[in-house]
Amino acid sequence: MATATAPRHHMYLSVLAGRAITALADLAGDPLVWNERVEGGLNDGIVYCQTIRTRGTSVIRSIPSDGFNPLKRAVGSTTSEESPSVFAYAEAEKVEFFLAQLAKRERKAEIAELISAIKFLRRTATNR
Amino acid sequence: MPGSQELQSTQSDAERLRFLFVLSETLEKVTRLRQILYGQKAFIGTDQGDGESIGAVDNLAAFLEKHCQTFLEISDLVSAFLQRTYLNDGQIEAVLSKLAILIKGVGQTHELLLLLPREAAMPQASFLLRDCLGIENLRACIVLTNFIVAYEYRLADVLGQIQIEQNEREALTQGGDVLCQAFADKDNPLAWPMLAHEYGHVLNDDHASAQDISKEIVSGDASEPQSAQKRDSQRSWILGVISETVADFVAARVLGPASLMPILFVEMMQPPRDKLGLSTVHPPTPLRVQLVREYLASLNVSTTDFKAVFDAYDLDYDSKLQEMGEEQQKSVDEHAKTAEQILRQVVDQITLRVNALGLRRFETEGIDNARALQTKLASRQPISSRRSRSDDDIFAGLESLTAGKSTSQEAYAALEGLDEDPVPTSEILTAGWLYRLSSLEEALRKTFPGAGQKPDLRSFGDLTRKTDDLLLKSLERAAVHEVVRRRLTAA
Numbered sequence: 001m002a003t004a005t006a007p008r009h010h011m012y013l014s015v016l017a018g019r020a021i022t023a024l025a026d027l028a029g030d031p032l033v034w035n036e037r038v039e040g041g042l043n044d045g046i047v048y049c050q051t052i053r054t055r056g057t058s059v060i061r062s063i064p065s066d067g068f069n070p071l072k073r074a075v076g077s078t079t080s081e082e083s084p085s086v087f088a089y090a091e092a093e094k095v096e097f098f099l100a101q102l103a104k105r106e107r108k109a110e111i112a113e114l115i116s117a118i119k120f121l122r123r124t125a126t127n128r
Numbered sequence: 129m130p131g132s133q134e135l136q137s138t139q140s141d142a143e144r145l146r147f148l149f150v151l152s153e154t155l156e157k158v159t160r161l162r163q164i165l166y167g168q169k170a171f172i173g174t175d176q177g178d179g180e181s182i183g184a185v186d187n188l189a190a191f192l193e194k195h196c197q198t199f200l201e202i203s204d205l206v207s208a209f210l211q212r213t214y215l216n217d218g219q220i221e222a223v224l225s226k227l228a229i230l231i232k233g234v235g236q237t238h239e240l241l242l243l244l245p246r247e248a249a250m251p252q253a254s255f256l257l258r259d260c261l262g263i264e265n266l267r268a269c270i271v272l273t274n275f276i277v278a279y280e281y282r283l284a285d286v287l288g289q290i291q292i293e294q295n296e297r298e299a300l301t302q303g304g305d306v307l308c309q310a311f312a313d314k315d316n317p318l319a320w321p322m323l324a325h326e327y328g329h330v331l332n333d334d335h336a337s338a339q340d341i342s343k344e345i346v347s348g349d350a351s352e353p354q355s356a357q358k359r360d361s362q363r364s365w366i367l368g369v370i371s372e373t374v375a376d377f378v379a380a381r382v383l384g385p386a387s388l389m390p391i392l393f394v395e396m397m398q399p400p401r402d403k404l405g406l407s408t409v410h411p412p413t414p415l416r417v418q419l420v421r422e423y424l425a426s427l428n429v430s431t432t433d434f435k436a437v438f439d440a441y442d443l444d445y446d447s448k449l450q451e452m453g454e455e456q457q458k459s460v461d462e463h464a465k466t467a468e469q470i471l472r473q474v475v476d477q478i479t480l481r482v483n484a485l486g487l488r489r490f491e492t493e494g495i496d497n498a499r500a501l502q503t504k505l506a507s508r509q510p511i512s513s514r515r516s517r518s519d520d521d522i523f524a525g526l527e528s529l530t531a532g533k534s535t536s537q538e539a540y541a542a543l544e545g546l547d548e549d550p551v552p553t554s555e556i557l558t559a560g561w562l563y564r565l566s567s568l569e570e571a572l573r574k575t576f577p578g579a580g581q582k583p584d585l586r587s588f589g590d591l592t593r594k595t596d597d598l599l600l601k602s603l604e605r606a607a608v609h610e611v612v613r614r615r616l617t618a619a
Contacts, residue, residue, distance in 0.1 A: 022226070126399050
C-alpha cells in the first residue's frame with residue numbers, strides 16, 4: 001500500500017495556509033469585508049503560524065527540500081543553505097500578530113502587508 | 129510557478145499564457161490523480177473488501193480534495209483573471225500562492241502513490257516509441273513510478289547510483305532498458321516525449337554495441353576506464369551535458385518540437401527554489417531549448433506553432449532568476465555560459481552522430497500534417513490514419529470508371545484512393561499538443577465561469593479524459609494499422 005513521507009498533521013498545514021490566503025485575498029479586494037470565511041481563514045492562519053513557530057525546525061525539515069522534484073537530475077542539489085527555522089520563527093510571529101490584529105478587527109490591512117503575509121504563507125507551505 | 133510582480137492588471141500575453149499553462153497542467157494532474165485513486169479504491173473493494181486499504185486510499189483522496197477545495201475558494205479571482213478583469217497586487221499574489229499550494233498538494237499526493245498495485249504503463253507508450261524511433265525490436269520496458277525518478281532515470285542509472293555489483297546490475301538489466309514514467313502520466317500521451325529523450329540516453333551509451341557517443345565526442349575513446357572518469361568531475365560534467373544534448377536531439381529528431389513541451393510545462397510548475405539550482409548533469413533548460421530549436425531548423429522543421437510556450441517559458445525562467453539572490457544569479461549565469469561554450473564546440477558533432485543513428489525522422493511536412501489532424505481531433509475523431517489522395521482526386525478517379533469499358537485494374541486503381549495510411553505517431557502527438565494549446569483557455573473559462581457560478585472541475589476533467597482517450601485510441605489504431613499494412617504488403 002501507499003508509503004507515507006510525512007506525518008499526516010504536517011501535510012494538512014498547507015490547507016490551513018491556503019484558507020488564510022483566501023481570507024487575505026478577500027481583504028485585499030475589500031478591506032472592510034467581514035464574514036465567516038474571512039474570520040475562519042484568519043484563525044486558520046493564526047493556527048498555522050503557531051505551528052510553524054512551535055514546530056518550525058521539524059516541520060520545515062521533515063521533508064527534503066527536493067522532495068517533490070520531477071526534475072531531480074535537472075536541478076541537481078537544491079538543499080537550502082540558509083537556516084529556515086530562524087527566519088521562519090521570527091516571520092511566523094510577525095505574521096501571526098498581524099493576522100490576530102485583523103481577526104480582532106483592530107486595524108485595516110494595507111495591501112503591502114497582505115502581500116507580505118501571503119508570501120510568507122506561500123513560501124512556508126510550499127517549501128516544506 | 130509564475131512570480132507575482134509580473135502578473136499585474138496589464139499582463140502581457142506571455143504572462144497570461146504562463147498562468148494558463150501552469151493552471152491547466154495542475155488541473156490535469158488533479159484529474160489524473162483522482163482517476164487513479166478512484167480506480168484503486170474500486171480494485172481494493174472488489175478484490176479484498178479490505179477496509180484498511182480503502183481507508184488509506186480515502187485519506188489520499190481526501191488530502192487531494194482538500195487542496196482542490198482550498199484552491200477553489202478563490203475561483204472568482206481565477207475567473208476574473210481569465211476574463212482579464214482588473215485584480216490588485218494582493219489578489220494576484222493570492223491567486224498565485226493558492227495555485228502554488230495546490231501544486232504542492234498534487235506533488236505530495238503523487239509521491240504517496242508509490243507501490244500502488246495494479247497500475248501499469250499503457251501499451252500505447254511502447255507503440256509510440258517503436259514507431260517514432262523506427263526501431264522494430266525496441267528492448268525497453270516502461271514502469272510507473274513517482275515524480276522523483278520519473279522520466280529522468282533509467283533503471284540502469286538507479287542501479288548505478290546505489291552501487292550495486294556490476295555483475296548483478298547486468299543481470300537485472302538484461303531484459304532491456306527500463307524507462308520510468310510518472311503514475312500521473314500513465315494515460316497522458318502528451319507527456320511521453322520524455323520517454324523518447326530517455327531512450328536517447330540508451331542510444332548515447334549503448335552497451336550492446338559498446339558505443340558511447342558523448343565519450344567519443346569528448347575523447348574519441350569509448351573505452352576509457354570508469355575510475356579515470358570518476359576522478360575528473362569536470363570531465364564527468366561535460367560528458368553529462370553532451371549526453372543530455374544527444375538525448376534531446378534524439379527526441380527532437382523523432383518527435384519534432386513536441387519533444388520539448390513536457391519539460392517546459394513541468395518546469396513552469398516548479399517553484400523558483402527548485403527550478404534553477406546548478407545542475408550536475410543537465411545544461412540549463414533555455415540553452416537546451418535553443419539548441420533543439422536550432423537542430424530542428426537544420427532539419428527544416430518549424431517550431432513557430434509552439435512559440436507561445438517558448439515565450440511563456442522564457443518569462444518564467446527570467447522571473448525565477450530575478451527572485452534569486454545576486455550570488456546565485458551569478459552562479460547560474462556562469463553555469464549557463466560554461467555549458468554553452470562547451471556545447472557550441474561539439475554541437476555539430478552531436479548533430480552528425482544523432483543523424484547517423486538511423487532513426488525515423490520527424491518530417492518537414494509533419495507540422496502541416498499535424499495542423500490538419502488537430503482539426504480532426506477538435507471534432508472528436510481519432511487521428512490514426514488519413515488518405516494520401518484528396519477527395520476531388522478520388523471522386524475524379526471513381527467517376528472515370530465506365531461500366532463495361534473500364535478494366536478491373538483501372539477499377540482497383542481508382543478504389544485504392546480510398547485506402548488510408550497510418551499516421552506517424554510523432555504527428556499524432558504533435559497534433560495532440562497543438563489541440564491542447566488551442567483549447568486550454570476555453571476549457572479553463574468553462575471551468576471557472578465566474579459571475580457567481582460555481583467552478584466545475586469536472587468539465588476540465590472531461591476534456592482531459594476525452595483527449596487522452598482519443599490520443600490513446602489513435603496511437604493504438606495506428607500501430608495495428610501499420611502491422612496489418614506491413615503484412616499485406618509482405619503477402
